[in-house]
Amino acid sequence: MAIWLSRSKKIAHLLKPKIAYFPQPKIAPSEFSYKIYENHVNSSSFGTLSGENIRSPHVFLDNSATMSALNRQWRRTESTRAGEQVETVPYSDDNYEDENQALDFPGGRVSFTHEMKFISEAADKRIPCYRVLSDDGYPIAGSRFEQVDKETAVKMYKSMVTLQIMDNIFYEAQRQGRISFYLTSTGEEAINIATAAALTSDDVILPQYREPGILLWRGFTLQEFANQCFGNSADYGKGKQMPIHYGSNKHNFFTISSPIATQLPQAAGVAYSLKMDKKEACVVAFTGDGGTSEGDFHAGLNFAAVMDAPVLFICRNNGWAISTPISEQFRSDGVVVKGQAYGIRSIRVDGNDALAVYNTIRAAREMVIHEQKPVLVEALSYRVGHHSTSDDSTKYRPVDEIEHWKTARNPLARFRKWVHKNGWWTDDEESELRGSIRKQLLNAIQVAEKMEKPVLAEMFSDVYDDLPSNLHEQEKSLRETIKRHRQDYPTDVPV
């Protein structure tokens, strides 16, 4: 596939969009200098990239210039004590041998400085967000991205639409009391689908819970989704978990677990196994912005870095963790900056730009697999829906904020404009698709609802590989109870 250097059709698209709700971190007071941090001294990891490994090198290769600027900045003279001038010589290869100028320390030599400098708590500029498509669906001038062929693009668009309709219909089904719970991915369709499209089916997914689009892309059918939500006998989880806790071994998609962030250190272990088996595949581990506050997030990143484990961490920063805004979740410039502290290469991407996500994930995946080390991607988006069917988000956030993201920043609308402009998608196709997906979903729900629940024996199965004696005994006693009190028990669970 060719690398495109595409030109914007309208100058207006060059204008930097304002992101409405992401709070600006405070600019550091000027007396604290923070050049070291700001300039990415640790550039060694960038140096190993080769063109062969990277299909879109534009994403990150800009560091040599920064390095020389850094060295220049450091070359200055300053006073430490009255009357005494000492020349500060920055770290460089030439003075490696000077014991007084640098400390030989595990991890590499650390140069000495006379300046008492604190690394700032914030850079003076926020990390920018990689983007390809403007809000109008035009490639932004100067943006470089890998072309997506028609077939893939159309499949991506169709999948995004399918995900949206599935969310709407299942959400409604919950409102009608037909399923007990639901949670939509509304607003995050591009992250879901574009990520899936950029991976191969061998890549192992460790989801949080707002990523059903990956399964959808991999061929998990609408019927399979419905079966899980209804907890019927065809549900792979055998009705044991709440709706939306999908899992599919054949799709390399680990079963969702409600406790937040637990999957992240596990991801390092799964990836280490792929590494030892020399697999041409990586682990893709998702977290929300809220999830990054858990200890497991930090454990996961650090383990992956130290073990050189091929994990692609994707943080869906959607601004909210239930009612908690990111300003109460962390004071850093979002999540992307946390990677570097763990020695993990990181990038921020516009999560509502399907093309940008696609390109980012492709490039990141190449690095993860060919360099055998983790990468962190922070995708900026917005949770357009309520947290779940148990939540009413208008209690804690302005309706016009939701509306803004639902309309002006809609990821489907943006991608649709692009496929449309390419002549790959028509309005007729759109309405036909929507009609047909709706029909399939309503049918899937009906089938799932009619189907029996899993048999009672399944309640005791899978606690262990085999039934131990305590469970044998409990099953027997339960069956006797059921015989005595049949009216106490649901009739749709075969006993």
Next chain:
Amino acid sequence: MASSLRRCNLGLILSRFQSISGRSSNGGTRLRRLSTAMISEERVSPYSEGAGNKSINLFSAINQALHIALETDSRAYVFGEDVGFGGVFRCTTGLSDRFGKQRVFNTPLCEQGIVGFAVGLAAMGNRAIAEIQFADYIFPAFDQIVNEAAKFRYRSGNQFNCGGLTIRAPYGAVGHGGHYHSQSPEAFFCHVPGIKVVIPRSPQQAKGLLLSSIRDPNPVVFFEPKWLYRLAVEEVPENDYMLPLSEAEVIREGSDITLVGWGAQLSVMEQACVEAEKDGISCELIDLKTLIPWDKEKIESSVNKTGRLLVSHEAPITGGFGAEISASITERCFLRLEAPVARVCGLDTPFPLVFEPFYLPTKNKILDAIKSTVNY
């Protein structure tokens, strides 16, 4: 409609966590649960008499207690995930408006952080009232509770303590919670000397016990029966009152068998008692309220009267706190016992969604056990 019938029978689903009473299923499960409020209405307790009593539900009672705790102690703080806007169960509604964001606030999503922060705050002489959103999510904080909070006083020779710490967490079945919104993890914490574990059964109890827990000079883990947040309604005095910790309460007197339980399970047990009565079996029902340190004497004297004991809890039977009660009472009342101690508990499986009605220690399971114990 066949499908809706099926749902009702399952006793599943239908209600959202935030509107349990409004849309709960009308199956057996709901009836079971409703009676907690009934029990409490029947009983006239000394502290509920007089003016200023209003019928409120359990989450409002918790909310009242938190208002009072913050009002009466300027060094009291309330915090946890999503606490600022009122909490996912509405227990902290209005608190941050009233007492300010410095005393009532959201925390980052990190249970070990919440409890660690709370331990530190409490160690400085404050009342740290920390909320864990669901008892199922308390485990990241297990180390802070077990190794830190519980041993803070002991390890320093009483130079330091974090007695102002109270950890609140909704626990237990709710009809549709599956693995991670249903668990009853109390027994893990009962294995930890240095903390107290308290579980209320009704709004009135919740308010008085929570205020006692907050003001108790020891760290307390306070589990709230989330099924009852909206469902249990009773008259609760509006004033500031406390109910004693480590004091069990006989909530129904009887002579043939003693039943011991706590939290939401008591209403299920109460119904079994009522039914057993019809068969001429007189049951004494005791609310343990504080699981550690527990009121062994009250159980002992009741068993010495009845000669039989049944313990019931939602948590899995193996290693549940019922095992401890059973062992202790067997030690103390061995010669008086006329039958083995019966335990009617959750099964030894993870909490299953679809099979919840089968998993739970239902009224009829208890009734059967009462009969077989009495006829042993």
